[in-house]
Amino acid sequence: MQPKTRRWILGTGGTAVVAVIATAAYLLFHPGPPSHYVNSSPATDPQPLSANDVARAYVQAFAATNAQAAADLTDDSTSASAALTLLYKNMSGARLTASLAGAPTNTTATAAVDWNQGQLDYPYQVQLQLVQRNGKWLVHWSDAAIQPDLGKGQSLALRTTPGGSSLTDRAGNPMKLDAVPRTLKGGVQQAIGADLQAVDGHSITVVDASGADVKTLRQQDGAKKAAYALTIDAGMQDAAQKAVDGFQGQASLVALSASTGEVLAVATNSAFDTAGLSPLTGTFPPGSTFKIATATAAFQHGVTANSIVTCPHTVQIGPRTIPNEDGVSSGSPPDFATPVHSAFAASCNTTFAQLAANLGANDLPTAAKQLGLGVDFDIPGMTTNTGRVDPADDEVDRAVDGFGQGTVLVSPFGMAVAAATVHSGHVPTPVLIRGQQTTASGMIAPPSASVLGQVQGMMREVVTSGTARSLASLPNTFGKTGTAEVGDGPAHGWFVGYRGDVAFAVLLPHADESGPAVNVAGAFLRAIG
Structure with a gap:
C-alpha cells in the first residue's frame, strides 16, 4: 500500500471515531436512532443503550432538573415531563442531588435522592423499573418514580412556615425593622439586637393533583426569637x-x-x-x-x-x-x-x-x-x-x-x-x-x-x-x-x-x-x- 493511501485511511478512521463519540453522547439523553440512521443498514446502526446506561442517564437528567431529558428516557414521556416539571416547580426552594446507588440490574436500578433546604434534609431511595420497548431500554414511568410513597397524580412540595416576626405593632401584626419609624429605628435595633432574626420552618409534603397537602414526609420547625411588641399604631x-x-x-x-x-x-x-x-x-x-x-x-x-x-x-x-x-x-x-x-x-x-x-x-x-x-x-x-x-x-x-x-x-x-x-x-x-x-x-x-x-x-x-x-x-x-x-x-x-x-x-x-x-x-x- 502506498504511503499516501495509508494516510488517507488513518485520517478517515479518526473522523469515524469522532462521529461514534458524538453519536453516543447524543443517545445518552435522546434514546432512539437519529433521523439520518433510519434507512441505514443494520450493519451500520449504533448499538442501543444498555439498561445500565439508560438508568444512569435518567438519574443524571433527573438530578439536573432537566424534565424533558429525563422524560425522554421513560416509557411515558408526556406524563413524565408534566410530573417532573411540576415537581421542580413545587420544590424550587430546595437543592436536589441524585445518583445511582450500586450497579443496576437488567430490570431495576436504585436511585439515591436527597432534597435539602437549610436545616431540612430529606434523603430517600427509589426503585426504578427498567423495561424494553421496541428494542430499547427505558425507565418505566409512574409517579412513584419520584418518591416511592406517591400515588397516581401525587407529587412533592416544599412548604415554608414563617418562624414568626419577632417584632409586631400594637395590634400584634408582624412588623419588619424597616417599617419602624426612622426616628426610632436605631433605638429599637439597639434594644432588641439579634433577637429580630426569626428562622422560618420548612416541610416536604405529599400533595394531590389539586395541590392540597396529603401528608408530611419531613419537617424542620422554625425558630422564633424573643417576641417584641412595639406600641406603634x-x-x-x-x-x-x-x-x-x-x-x-x-x-x-x-x-x-x-x-x-x-x-x-x-x-x-x-x-x-x-x-x-x-x-x-x-x-x-x-x-x-x-x-x-x-x-x-x-x-x-x-x-x-x-x-x-x-x-x-x-x-x-x-x-x-x-x-x-x-x-x-x-x-x-x-x-x-x-x-x-x-x-x-x-x-x-x-x-x-x-x-x-x-x-x-x-x-x-x-x-x-x-x-x-x-x-x-x-x-x-x-x-x-x-x-x-x-x-x-x-x-x-x-x-x-x-x-x-x-x-x-x-x-x-x-x-x-x-x-x-x-x-x-x-x-x-x-x-x-x-x-x-x-x-x-x-x-x-x-x-x-x-x-x-x-x-x-x-x-x-x-x-x-x-x-x-x-x-x-x-x-x-x-x-x-x-x-x-x-x-x-x-x-x-x-x-x-x-x-x-x-x-x-x-x-x-x-x-x-x-x-x-x-x-x-x-x-x-x-x-x-
Missing part, C-alpha cells in the same frame, strides 16, 4: 407620616396615648431629617404653647380661667416692652379687660407675660414639671429629652418665659407628654416596647383636677373660637397654638393638644406661623378618625 403612623410629608418645609409630629403614655406615632419629613433635627431629643423654644404651663401655675396661685386680666397691645415690665403678635388683642378698653380664658384662646402674650411676672421664681418650673416638662425618662428603645425650664428670679425673665420666648426649651415629645397630662390628669410613663420598664426621674405630683379642668376648657376654646378655629368641625379636639421667634429667621410654628386619648405635638421649624402646624395636625386627626 400602624394606621396612626401612616397618617402622621403622610401629614408631615404634605408640608414642604421641616415638619415633625409625635403622638402618644394620653392615658398610658404608649408611643403611637413619630413622624418626620425629609427636610426635618436633612437638617439633623429630632422630635424626641431636640429642644426648641415653645412659643405660646408654653402658656399651658403658665396658666397651670397661675391657677395654683389664686387666678382662675374667669379672672379678669388685660390684653393690651404692649405691656411694660421693668425695662422691657413686650408686644403682642400683630393683630392680637383681647377685650375692650380701658386696658383691654378680658377673662383669662379669652386671652388664652386669642394667645395674648401681654396677658401671660403679666401673669408670669407675678409668679415666684420656681412657680413656672414647678408647673412645667407637673406636666412632665423637665422629667427625665429612660425608655427602652428610644432616647428622649422633654425639655428644660429654669427658675427665674428676675420678673422680666419670668415674663418672657411666660409666653415661651425666654430660656424655656422643649421637645415635641415633651409637649406631647404635657398635652397627655392635661387630658389624663397624670404624667404618663412613656413606653415604646411593651413589657420593658420605663424609669423616670424628677417626676412630681400633677396639678389638681380642678386646675387641669380649667386648662382643658381653655384648650377647647382655642379650637372652637380661638387661634385653631380652622379645626372647629373636629369634635372633642383640644389644643394650643404657638409661634416661637428664633433670632432673625422665620419663627417656629407649633400646635399641641389631644383628641380622645391621642395626645399630639406638631412642630414646623421656621414655618413663620402656627397656621401650617394646625393644618398638619388637622390632616393627621381627620385621617385617624
